Amino acid sequence: MTDNNGDDGIVLTEEQLRRRRARSIAIALSLGVLVILFYIATLVKGPAVLIRPL
Amino acid sequence: MSLVSEGADLARPLRPALSRAQPSVAGVEDYLALLKPRVMSLVVFTALVGLLVAPGHIHPFIGFIALLCIAVGAGASGALNMWYDADIDAVMTRTKKRPIPAGRVEPGEALAFGATLAVFSVAVLGVLVNWFAASLLAFTIFFYVFIYTMWLKRSTPQNIVIGGAAGAFPPVVGWAAVTGDITLAPVLMFLIIFLWTPPHFWALSLLRCDDYARAGVPMLPVVAGYDATRRQILLYTLLLAPAGLAPWVAGFAGFIYGAVALACGLVMLHLAWRVYRDRVGASAATAARRLFAFSLLYVFVLFAALLADNLLARLGLMS
Numbered sequence: 001m002t003d004n005n006g007d008d009g010i011v012l013t014e015e016q017l018r019r020r021r022a023r024s025i026a027i028a029l030s031l032g033v034l035v036i037l038f039y040i041a042t043l044v045k046g047p048a049v050l051i052r053p054l
Numbered sequence: 055m056s057l058v059s060e061g062a063d064l065a066r067p068l069r070p071a072l073s074r075a076q077p078s079v080a081g082v083e084d085y086l087a088l089l090k091p092r093v094m095s096l097v098v099f100t101a102l103v104g105l106l107v108a109p110g111h112i113h114p115f116i117g118f119i120a121l122l123c124i125a126v127g128a129g130a131s132g133a134l135n136m137w138y139d140a141d142i143d144a145v146m147t148r149t150k151k152r153p154i155p156a157g158r159v160e161p162g163e164a165l166a167f168g169a170t171l172a173v174f175s176v177a178v179l180g181v182l183v184n185w186f187a188a189s190l191l192a193f194t195i196f197f198y199v200f201i202y203t204m205w206l207k208r209s210t211p212q213n214i215v216i217g218g219a220a221g222a223f224p225p226v227v228g229w230a231a232v233t234g235d236i237t238l239a240p241v242l243m244f245l246i247i248f249l250w251t252p253p254h255f256w257a258l259s260l261l262r263c264d265d266y267a268r269a270g271v272p273m274l275p276v277v278a279g280y281d282a283t284r285r286q287i288l289l290y291t292l293l294l295a296p297a298g299l300a301p302w303v304a305g306f307a308g309f310i311y312g313a314v315a316l317a318c319g320l321v322m323l324h325l326a327w328r329v330y331r332d333r334v335g336a337s338a339a340t341a342a343r344r345l346f347a348f349s350l351l352y353v354f355v356l357f358a359a360l361l362a363d364n365l366l367a368r369l370g371l372m373s
Contacts, residue, residue: 010077012077015079016077016078016079019078019079019080019081019082020077020078022081022082023078023080023081023082023085026082026085034174034178037119037122037178037182038182040115041115041116041119041182044113044115044116045113045116045182
């Protein structure tokens with residue numbers, strides 16, 4: 001009882017799975033760094049964080 | 055123009071092959087390669103000098119964020135350049151192993167990666183540093199991607215002369231991150247890199263002329279010939295040497311910088327003269343190779359001297 005007529009779609013190889021995982025970790029780390037940058041910058045600037053001179 | 059269209063035809067079969075919906079095989083190292091890390095090193099260093107010699111104060115962490123944004127913006131430009139130029143890169147020996155022509159990164163992936171980084175770098179610089187520096191960074195990315203990559207590179211032998219402006223902006227952005235404005239000093243730093251770009255890239259193009267011709271890129275030696283290129287290299291170096299001295303003449307840098315700029319300018323002139331004079335055989339290639347190698351050193355040494363001079367003056371060790 002399958003509704004895809006035996007089509008399993010794209011099956012990733014071990015190497016493709018490993019690279020996808022590495023990309024996912026890199027994206028997660030980048031986002032984490034961005035959060036930390038904003039957090040520290042907010043502490044550094046204090047109330048001046050709302051002052052953005054042109 | 056014919057050179058351009060021939061180059062594009064040669065590379066056209068690449069696109070459909072790369073655009074099939076396949077699981078990505080790109081590794082993290084391929085995405086890093088899209089950022090052109092070697093180009094980024096020059097961008098970061100000149101931006102750092104612009105930032106450190108600017109009058110006024112910036113918190114070290116905010117300065118670090120400014121540099122990071124400039125580096126990421128430069129990387130975004132590199133990724134967008136590789137996305138658009140994949141057809142050219144595929145037929146050039148020097149670039150055919152880049153991630154897109156090698157088939158490791160899909161063009162769409164590079165486009166999304168570059169566009170995302172471009173938006174983020176400008177937005178973060180604007181929110182956390184200042185919007186004037188952010189607008190300069192946005193203009194730099196726009197100029198490199200749209201004016202140089204998409205327009206000038208394929209249409210005129212003056213491509214790297216005008217396009218060189220994109221590479222000359224980073225110290226100005228670094229300066230603006232501190233001061234929020236532009237004065238004569240950052241304009242002089244801009245001018246040095248702007249005038250340095252033609253002799254630097256034309257020396258390389260003398261060595262890679264066949265590669266550029268095969269790819270249909272109208273670099274000066276391909277369109278105007280080797281002798282015209284050698285003449286232009288000498289002319290631009292004649293402009294570059296005094297431009298290198300300008301920060302000292304204008305009183306923006308001291309005698310240490312002036313001495314270094316004078317010595318380096320004379321070496322550049324000597325090497326450019328050798329390129330102009332030695333036109334045949336192995337000596338011609340050697341002359342071009344030496345000029346290219348020294349030109350890389352030239353811009354690093356000049357900006358390092360500018361930084362050292364400025365720091366010594368701030369510490370009160372020089373008048």
